[in-house]
Amino acid sequence: MATALSNAALRAALYRMLLMRRAEEEVIDLATNHENEIRGHYHVYIGQESSGLGACLALGPDDYVWTTHRNHGHVIARGGEPGPVIAEVIGRTNGYNKGRGGTFHVIAKHLGILQTSGIVGGCVPMAVGAAFSIKTRKTDQVSLVFFGDGVLEEGAFHEAINMASLWKLPVIFMCENNSVPPEGREQGQYPSSSLAATQLIDVPNAMNIESHIVDGSDIRAVAPLLSDLVVRARNGEGPFFVESRLTRWPGNMGAFPELIGGPYQIGWVWDPSTADAALQSWLTDSDPIALFARALVEEGVMSKAEVEADDAKASAEAADAKAFALSGPIPEPESAMDYIFA
Numbered sequence: 001m002a003t004a005l006s007n008a009a010l011r012a013a014l015y016r017m018l019l020m021r022r023a024e025e026e027v028i029d030l031a032t033n034h035e036n037e038i039r040g041h042y043h044v045y046i047g048q049e050s051s052g053l054g055a056c057l058a059l060g061p062d063d064y065v066w067t068t069h070r071n072h073g074h075v076i077a078r079g080g081e082p083g084p085v086i087a088e089v090i091g092r093t094n095g096y097n098k099g100r101g102g103t104f105h106v107i108a109k110h111l112g113i114l115q116t117s118g119i120v121g122g123c124v125p126m127a128v129g130a131a132f133s134i135k136t137r138k139t140d141q142v143s144l145v146f147f148g149d150g151v152l153e154e155g156a157f158h159e160a161i162n163m164a165s166l167w168k169l170p171v172i173f174m175c176e177n178n179s180v181p182p183e184g185r186e187q188g189q190y191p192s193s194s195l196a197a198t199q200l201i202d203v204p205n206a207m208n209i210e211s212h213i214v215d216g217s218d219i220r221a222v223a224p225l226l227s228d229l230v231v232r233a234r235n236g237e238g239p240f241f242v243e244s245r246l247t248r249w250p251g252n253m254g255a256f257p258e259l260i261g262g263p264y265q266i267g268w269v270w271d272p273s274t275a276d277a278a279l280q281s282w283l284t285d286s287d288p289i290a291l292f293a294r295a296l297v298e299e300g301v302m303s304k305a306e307v308e309a310d311d312a313k314a315s316a317e318a319a320d321a322k323a324f325a326l327s328g329p330i331p332e333p334e335s336a337m338d339y340i341f342a
Contacts, residue, residue: 045073
């Protein structure tokens with residue numbers, strides 16, 4: 001069994017979660033308050049920080065990560081710098097992909113993030129292919145893929161998990177289901193809105209893939225589970241499926257993200273009643289940062305002042321990241337054909 005995170009690791013995890021959130025708020029600011037910086041659709045990872053970070057903490061430096069339209073948060077969780085992430089989101093040459101990828105494709109090869117995809121289920125076959133490569137090359141790497149619950153409706157998902165199971169590949173399928181109410185995040189049945197299966201894990205279970213349910217809003221539940229599964233995957237026991245149950249941030253309910261009540265106020269952690277009415281119950285029962293920060297203070301791991309200082313530091317780092325992004329040039333038209341061929 002995996003050991004629990006140390007107090008130092010818990011404090012570092014909270015800071016990383018705050019940084020992930022503050023960076024996404026800067027993305028929203030660029031989309032809403034800066035003309036023509038983000039000209040199409042975009043998605044943010046606010047409210048799911050504990051799930052992505054808990055999974056990434058379990059991985060080694062040579063492991064692979066594959067992700068989705070909410071990739072900004074995953075890249076930062078994996079150790080990416082927020083500056084090049086935001087620069088890529090707005091298509092600047094100082095971004096991780098020199099402005100070629102944009103918001104849906106913040107790829108960071110040096111972190112093992114070889115592809116992200118806005119196509120529902122697009123990275124699942126790639127993750128399985130990488131796991132097949134790992135097994136063929138006889139390395140001890142692991143391939144982990146993040147996706148939402150809607151991916152289980154795609155044919156490519158079923159083909160991929162079938163192959164993964166048949167060939168016993170070192171791949172972890174991390175389904176971040178953000179449509180679960182607070183009372184449904186614990187173990188037990190929670191019906192899907194669009195599958196005939198009683199619950200999501202019935203699908204991989206039918207393919208003889210060991211499956212787990214975890215409260216994705218609790219990093220201290222996610223990290224040990226994933227740590228254990230990563231070790232087992234390295235030892236040839238894969239594949240595995242994890243349904244990380246989350247309750248959607250109210251700002252993600254519309255067609256575009258909205259900072260309800262403005263940027264996150266750290267005071268909301270201690271008194272959710274001071275936030276907009278639309279946020280109060282989510283802050284009380286479901287916000288990963290609020291739940292984690294309150295627990296660390298209650299347990300004496302951190303003080304309120306230390307949490308607030310870390311938030312101020314994360315906010316400043318995210319603001320600097322946005323400034324770095326805006327300082328980068330837009331690719332010149334004559335460079336459009338660059339970097340197409342390896």
